[in-house]
Amino acid sequence: MLTIRTIEYGSCDYHDMVALRDKILRRPLGLTFSQEYLQQEINDVLIGGFEGATLAGCCILSPVNEQTVQLRQMAVDDSLQKTGAGSRILVFAEEQARGNGFSELMMHARKEAVPFYLKNGYEIRGEEFTEVNIPHYEMFKRL
Template sequence: MTTPADFTFIHRLRVRWAEVDGQQVVFNGHYLTYLDVAITEFWRHAGLPFPDALAFHQGDMFVRRNLIEYHAPARMDDWLDIGLRCERIGHSSITVVWAIWTQGRLLVTGEVVNVYVDRQTRVPAAVPQAMRDQLAAFAAREPVYRVEVGDWATLQPGAASVRQAVFIGEQGIPEAEEWDTDDATSVHAVVSNLAGLPLATGRLIHAGLPAGHAKIGRMAVLRCSRGAGLGERVLRVLMEEARRRDLHHLALHAQANARGFYEKLGFVPEGPVFDEVGIPHQRMVIRL
């Protein structure tokens, strides 16, 4: 019997009105859309987020085959639990099996075969060993990320690549305003996958501040990896580094739309919202 315990990863979503057909059940074709949503989350949480992880390896993937078997219908407002696991990795193929339940009732089972290809030629190529290792760690429920803490000289390549993508490329912040002299004296944190692809970063400024005080800044997560908890990993490791250095008064300038994220980790707003590089910000503080 197929059960959720048989799967490495579970993604939950809710059936929407537009997905129900004239028979008052989910139209059969939508189950492959559900798979597409869930498998994107599978790769994200495995530390191989689309499209950046494939680009990092100079590759891409295409669907070769989809098999699907229907067992029972889903209806409007059902919560669907979609389970996935990597079943097999061949020379250039990656097979993922999947299933969907609602309230423990099995609805669908399936299998999707993807083919890994060279990014330039689009000819099938061997699945890189680093991707195999990443998927093996995920299947074994082992860590799929590495967190490094160090100085700018050591971590600049990774930290700079994430900040370039997020602040300059995505948010349109002028490059001249992104890089400053604080980088050289700050403690930096970088989260990467096992192959070394940088996914998130942040920094802890303490030089030139009153004794016991520090400022967290330049918190950034690649868009493709948001929702996998990497921002929290960066923030927690910087807070722990602050404790280690006897820095107990922390402040940061949060982008206003991220205020809730920092509040969950104990930061409280201080003062009014203000503009910084054309983006609304809120000063937030915490005492460790």
């Protein structure tokens, strides 16, 4: 059963989160995390979905302004993709954002992930663009 909760920056769970994001999001593109990049997450809301003690999925919420928060680094382990785990983590993230006073959640969604976000009530805003050398769309949802 998936248990979803926030993660403390720098904790063992956080290091597991970085490893999962590296495996799912970075390594396939030939990218790595720099210490400077990771240090920027110190004030973000870090969210993890756990199967027992094992991190199975995660995402990050980074404030953009007083109304908008950005969902970043959404990753679900290969073994749990297409099981609903990602949608459950996303709902938890939306609840966290709403509870922190935000009225909009936005993201830069990889083109391949757009159907997942559309299914979860997100809309595309603008044209396709390239980020980390792959196609993305800005997507958003009013909370």
